[in-house]
Amino acid sequence: MIEAFPGRCAVFFAALKGWRRYATAALLGALAALALPPVHLFPFLIPAFCGLLWLLDGLDRPRQAALLGWSFGLGHGVVGVYWVGHAFLVDAAQYGFLMPFAVLGLAGLLAVFQALALYAVALLAWNGAARVVGLAVFWVLAEWLRSWIFTGFPWNLMGSVWSFSPAMLQLAALAGIWGLSFMTLLAAAAPAALVCRDGQPNRPGGANRAAVLVFLILPAVVWGAGMARLASAPDPDAHVVEDVMxxxxxxxxxxxxxxxxxxxxxxxxxxxxxxxxxxxxxxxxxxxxxxxxxxxxxxxxxxxxxxxxxxxxxxxxxxxxxxxxxxxxxxxxxxxxxxxxxxxxxxxxxxxxxxxxxxxxxxxxxxxxxxxxxxxxxxxxxxxxxxxxxxxxxxxxxxxxxxxxxxxxxxxxxxxxxxxxxxxxxxxxxxxxxxxxxxxxxxxxxxxxxxxxxxxxxxxxxxxxxxxxxxxxxxxxxxxxxxxxxxxxxxxxxxxxxxxxxxVVNQEIYSISSGWKLITQLFLFIALGFGLRNFS
CATH class of the missing domain: 3.60.110.10 (Carbon-nitrogen hydrolase)
Incomplete structure (x- = not known):
């Protein structure tokens, strides 16, 4: 059956206890960071986020989810922002000793937002495809908060993993980086919705499996639409301001x-x-x-x-x-x-x-x-x-x-x-x-x-x-x-x-109404999650 391998993985991750659970979460976060530029190993997002949700299945209390999310975020942050440490080596005699503290401190601070997202997912207690939607909603909401709180640091937002493909980036013209992040998380975590915490199929057939299929093919749909947009774009060599070099x-x-x-x-x-x-x-x-x-x-x-x-x-x-x-x-x-x-x-x-x-x-x-x-x-x-x-x-x-x-x-x-x-x-x-x-x-x-x-x-x-x-x-x-x-x-x-x-001319540009568009996206996905929870 298609759920056999995910089922075994779900049982393995859910059974992890104590420090092994949180160390595994940190490793999964580091794995997810390899999808970021310039490495772009975006398929690694699937085991990273599926594993994260299966680890969530093994928790006894929702508040443990905050530590789980923080551990994932710490691993993700250390790999994603390690480069910050280079700045402390420019004057190594004065600042070099601060390098590890700066990298770990920044990664730990950024991980607080992932902790909040996982805690919210655990409180919802949704299953199947609905939980995948919940993860996407709260992860993107956490990324948005990160762009404002403490002066903001919206670095390595999840949608940036597609920067190697101009076609994939075209979604940002309509939905911003937040829309790209929504789509990415839905596709990455979708396989986790196929099984329950005991490894058994999660209501085989019906709306749940259909939702998983839709989530998985979303990147292909976005790529196709992006290719069509680029095909209709003017020739970049001709679409230039005259008399400017x-x-x-x-x-x-x-x-x-x-x-x-x-x-x-x-x-x-x-x-x-x-x-x-x-x-x-x-x-x-x-x-x-x-x-x-x-x-x-x-x-x-x-x-x-x-x-x-x-x-x-x-x-x-x-x-x-x-x-x-x-x-x-x-x-x-x-x-x-x-x-x-x-x-x-x-x-x-x-x-x-x-x-x-x-x-x-x-x-x-x-x-x-x-x-x-x-x-x-x-x-x-x-x-x-x-x-x-x-x-x-x-x-x-x-x-x-x-x-x-x-x-x-x-x-x-x-x-x-x-x-x-x-x-x-x-x-x-x-x-x-x-x-x-x-x-x-x-x-x-x-x-x-x-x-x-x-x-x-x-x-x-x-x-x-x-x-x-x-x-x-x-x-x-x-x-x-x-x-x-x-x-x-x-x-x-x-x-x-x-x-x-x-x-660009005659195109609907995201930034003109970016605030309302983000609110609309959040509302629609929350509504989708509530709709899917009855089928999971």
């Missing part, structure tokens, strides 16, 4: 060398030389990465000579767009009160013309805890990981910049790109997103590659092209369908001369 510059400066006093001016001269490499005469705008200028600018006469130097990278009649640390007034022009006698500093994105005059400014609003500021500064005395003793200040939020010769742009710095529904100003939607970043902190790990996947997903959700420029990481061009049109790989230096894609 961008030069993306990836200098590939080692993080340990970036802020050395004896090298900083050399870094500036090197990136200028890259910017003015052959073909410069055809370029209309040059884009540099986050903190490409390793000096704290004040935009007054003290920095006039430096601004004139960097402006030499701006094409005639064009602009230089760059990340820069700066001090002074906030983005809205108001000079805010300095902290502890020090002027306010900002992680900013600035635009300069050929004279060195400032054409536009954007200040990062979603700062990295411990990287750009230290939470609970009154209680914690150690310094942040980035250069400088003081914390960065936070800007007002997503902003659309009007730039000469370019469509309106939404600048995002570093991990601001990872937050679904929070990357553009809804009152003034841009024609493109410019994401500048510095992934040198994380070495040759999965982190920079997962970061790039977030940019792909935001492009599909918004229907807006993303131009991504990294110090090192992955620089590239992603159109509004999530197709990567060109890129510079991690660990490479060079330039990329590219046309600017136009946004």
């Amino acid at each position: 961008l030069r993306l510059v990836q200098p590939n400066v080692e993080q340990s060398e970036k802020w050395r006093q004896d090298l900083r001016l050399g870094h500036v001269n090197d990136i200028i030389r890259l910017s003015r490499a052959p073909g410069f005469e055809k370029v209309t705008h040059v884009i540099w990465p986050e903190t490409a200028i390793p000096f704290l600018l004040s935009n007054d006469e003290r920095d006039a000579q430096l601004r004139r130097l960097i402006a030499s990278a701006a094409p005639a009649g064009g602009l230089l767009l760059t990340g820069v640390p700066r001090m002074g007034a906030g983005q809205n022009g108001a000079l805010e009160r300095p902290t502890a006698g020090r002027p306010l500093t900002w992680n900013s994105f600035q635009v300069f013309d050929v004279t060195g005059s400032l054409a536009a400014n954007y200040d990062k609003f979603h700062l990295v805890p411990f990287g750009e500021y230290v939470p609970f500064r009154g209680l914690l005395s150690f310094s942040k990981l980035t250069a400088g003793r003081g914390d960065f200040s936070s800007g007002p939020g997503p902003t659309t910049l009007s730039l000469p010769g370019l469509p309106p742009a939404s600048p995002l710095i570093c991990y601001e790109i990872i937050f679904p529904g929070q990357v553009v100003d809804p009152g003034e939607r841009p024609g493109w997103i410019i994401n500048v970043t510095n992934d040198a902190w994380f070495g040759d790990s999965s982190g920079p590659r997962q970061h790039f996947v977030s940019a792909q997903l935001r492009a599909v959700e918004e229907g807006i092209p993303v131009i991504r420029v990294a110090n090192t990481g992955i620089s590239g061009v992603i159109d509004g369908y999530g197709r990567v049109l060109s890129r510079i790989e991690l660990g490479k230096s060079g330039v990329l001369d590219v046309a600017l894609p136009k946004p």
Whole structure:
């Protein structure tokens, strides 16, 4: 019978007790993390989530489910975010001892959300296909909460496992990353609905088996619909903004060398030389990465000579767009009160013309805890990981910049790109997103590659092209369908001369009504679960 093998597995997992149960959950979580970019072993999700539900069958009390979910989340988090530890090795003498605590601490914190999801599933006490739906609902709800609570960290959301396939990503245009996660969990956990905790078939035939079959074929349906959408999409080579040629510059400066006093001016001269490499005469705008200028600018006469130097990278009649640390007034022009006698500093994105005059400014609003500021500064005395003793200040939020010769742009710095529904100003939607970043902190790990996947997903959700420029990481061009049109790989230096894609037109874009769509998805799936519980 088709249920024979799942039945034996269900009996084995349900029989595990004590530490073996929770150690197995951690191993299953680690197994599920191998489906994430860049490994993409997505079939591993099936044994991981089926095993998790069968472990749930062996519990005596629902509250044990929280520890089970936390154990699964810990294993998933350690494998999924191990790359965070690389940042503590940039200055290993000062911070290296914190590396294991940072990885385990972050993984353990993220696992709290999986603990809440499993506890909710256990409280429902649904069986069969209904329980699979319950798992999908509460897992996605936990992922959504994770995108907001404690400033939010929506990294490695379950739907990101499909980033290797542009066709699969098309669902995000309608349902967002949350819809992709729903679909993924339903398919991954579906086989667990075929059997009961004693290994016997779970009401063979009828609605339960039909639901399992539907869940299993969902990825194929989504892929087919995605292929149809891409087939009807315009040719990316022709669907571009006229008279715009961008030069993306990836200098590939080692993080340990970036802020050395004896090298900083050399870094500036090197990136200028890259910017003015052959073909410069055809370029209309040059884009540099986050903190490409390793000096704290004040935009007054003290920095006039430096601004004139960097402006030499701006094409005639064009602009230089760059990340820069700066001090002074906030983005809205108001000079805010300095902290502890020090002027306010900002992680900013600035635009300069050929004279060195400032054409536009954007200040990062979603700062990295411990990287750009230290939470609970009154209680914690150690310094942040980035250069400088003081914390960065936070800007007002997503902003659309009007730039000469370019469509309106939404600048995002570093991990601001990872937050679904929070990357553009809804009152003034841009024609493109410019994401500048510095992934040198994380070495040759999965982190920079997962970061790039977030940019792909935001492009599909918004229907807006993303131009991504990294110090090192992955620089590239992603159109509004999530197709990567060109890129510079991690660990490479060079330039990329590219046309600017136009946004998707005449398509229903998820982000315009993202909040209501998530609520609608949750409501529909909960209703489906209640309907299926009578057949399981």
